[in-house]
Amino acid sequence: MAHEITDETLDEILANNSVVIIDFWAEWCGPCRMVAPVIAELAETYKGKAFIGSINVDENPDSPxxxxxxxxxxxxxxxxGKLVDKVVGAMPKATFQTKLDALL
Known part of the structure; x- marks a missing residue:
């Protein structure tokens, strides 16, 4: 499962992890619900290699x-700690995985 990130924990996470992937989502967002299981799978697959988490944009308005x-x-x-890439919208797992692999 992806780590829960908040406005308060974001800077510390970025400072303490070499590779970080963050999913910005909301409960009411259909495409977000499609992406969530993929992000959770990646978090398990890359455990120990990358920090993969999610931020609820409704509960944490500062980070978005x-x-x-x-x-x-x-x-x-x-x-x-530097933003190097982004994906907007629901994409296949392979899209997320390819970008992640390039950073490792």
Whole structure:
């Protein structure tokens, strides 16, 4: 299962993990619900290699604002604390996995 990230924990997570993938989502978002199981699968597959988590944009408004998230789901990819890639919308697992593999 993907880690739950909040506005309060985001900076610490980015500082303490080399590769971080964050899914910005909301409960009411249909495409977000399609992506959630894929993100959870990736979190299990890459446990120990990458930190994979999700931020509920309704409960944590500062983080989406900080990264100018306008549409959800948006998945951001970080390497050594720097934003290096993003995917907007529901995509196949292979799309997320290919981008993640490129960072490892």
């Amino acid at each position: 604002s900080k990264f100018m998230i306008r549409n959800i789901p948006t998945i951001l990819y970080f390497k050594d």
